Each structure stands twice: as structure tokens, then as C-alpha cells.
Amino acid sequence: MPAKPPETFGLDRLQTPIGVALLVTDADGVLRALDWEDFAPRMKELLRLQVGAVVLRGARAPQELRAALSGYFKGDLDRLTAIRWRVAGTPFQQKVWKALPRIPAGTTMSYGALAAKLKSPNAMRAVGHANGSNPISVVIPCHRLIGANGSLIKYGGGLERKRWLLQHEGVDIGS
Template identity: 70%
Template structure:
């Protein structure tokens, strides 16, 4: 039996965001309209067959995300989320949620923070499989030399998100 999830869309300054939520109101995925195919593939990989139906996300979640994009950067902490993935992926994704707004970390620093300093590439791979963009802030990971590297929504969105949060890039 496919997992039943709701799909909603909200306009942001950097494109239409797709919000996937479960029956309990938890965010399961956040991606961009121009990457919907990738989002659906990540959902399939994490949950198996998924039945997405148009359904409004919880009002509080929509408000929090809209407020974030309007400049109230602390609002993301109030978004309830739930993820499926390997234990390692979940460890990386949970660590992403702890990177403070307005700061960045290198992949190597995050690997060290989760107690696996040699797992830099694995951290990068898990980061790239993060199904909940923005809320689990994969955009806050940068290269060891401070360069912007890889963002599933495109480097221009990553640059915008970091500048929006006060990071000079």
C-alpha cells in the first residue's frame, strides 16, 4: 500500500516551493517546483510507493515558511518534520537542523561534529539526499575553502538563502 502524503505549493522569492506533509501534519519533503521529479524520486527511495494528493499543508507550517522568506528567520524551528532514511542519513539531517541561521559549516566540520571526521564524502552524499530543503538547511554547508558547492535547488538559490540569512557569499 503506498504511503499517502499531501502536496502543497507556496510562492517564495526564489520560486514555488513544494511542501509534502503526512496525515499528522509533519513536513516530509520541501523542494522546488523545477525539481519535482527529483523530489518524487527521493520520496520513493525513502518511503517506497507514495501517493501524493493535492492537500493544503498545515496553516502554521505555511505561516512559518512564509515568515522565514519575509525575514523572520527563526520561524523554521517551529516546523514539525519527520524523515525516513538510513541511520547515517538521519544523523546528518538532524545535525543540519542544528546549524544556526546566519552560519555555515564545511562538510568536514559537520562530519567531525557527528563523530565521523573521515566521512566527509558520505556527509556530502547524505546532504544531497536531504528531502527537506530549507528547514533542514543543507544550504548552510559549504566547501572547505568557503566556496559554494552543490545545492539540489541550484547554486543561485543557495546563494540567495545564505544572503537572506546574513551570510556574505
């Protein structure tokens, strides 16, 4: 059977207070990935795992997407809900990714609490794995998941970005 031809996505860059965000959109203008310029190899690997071979071509993301992200970074936290996104993952990953935007800005949740909410109370590690495989940073707010003891634990874009995002959303993360 012949190999599936690579999918072509547009790649744009958006300056944010925490670095340059890479925005990957499909032919419909739907967000497929958002990661940080210094984590470009990770973003490309997550895309490959989701959709197979990908070609990224320089293309401006839709203005509505850019405006929503800029608005979020300027303090209008609800702007993220206007962004259309599409992911391809396992059924469990999809379940986790759809649950993450339901955690309101300004709040956090532990991996265990999300697992319980998904009616899989013993799936904390699976939630962690799905969270770490999230290809759309910020919009699918994986930064809102924290350790059971309140620690920040991991973030694909680095803990300083996670700390900034949570503080930006009004979370008191202590010292």
C-alpha cells in the same frame, strides 16, 4: 509477500521569493518533503527512496507550516524551528539531517567540519551524500554546508537558490 501499498501524502505549493516550493505533508500534517517546483522529479525520487511508493494528492499544508515558511522568507529566520518534520533514512543520514538545523542561520559549516562534529572525521563524502539526499530543503538547512575553501559547491535546488538563502540569512558569501 504482497507489495506494501503506496503511502498517500498531501501536496501543496507555496510561492516564495526564489520560486514555488512544493510542500509534502503526511496525514498528521508533518512535513515530509520540501523542494522546488522545477525539481519535482528529484523530490519524488527522494520520497520513493525513503518511504517506497507514494501517491501525492493536492491538499493544503497546515496553516502553521505555511505561516512559518512565509515568516522565514520575510526575514524571521527562527520560524523554521517551529516546523514539525519527519524523515526516513539510514542512521547516518538521520544523524546528518538532525545536525543541520543546529547550524545557526547566518553561519555556514564545511562538510569536513560537520563530519568531525559527528565524530566521523573521515566521512566528508558520506556527509555530502546525506546532505544531497535531504528531502526537506530549507527546513533541514542543507544550504548551510559549503566547501572547505568557502565555495558554495552543490545545492539540490540550484546554486542561485543556495546563494539567495545564505544571503537572506546574512551570510557574506563574497562576489
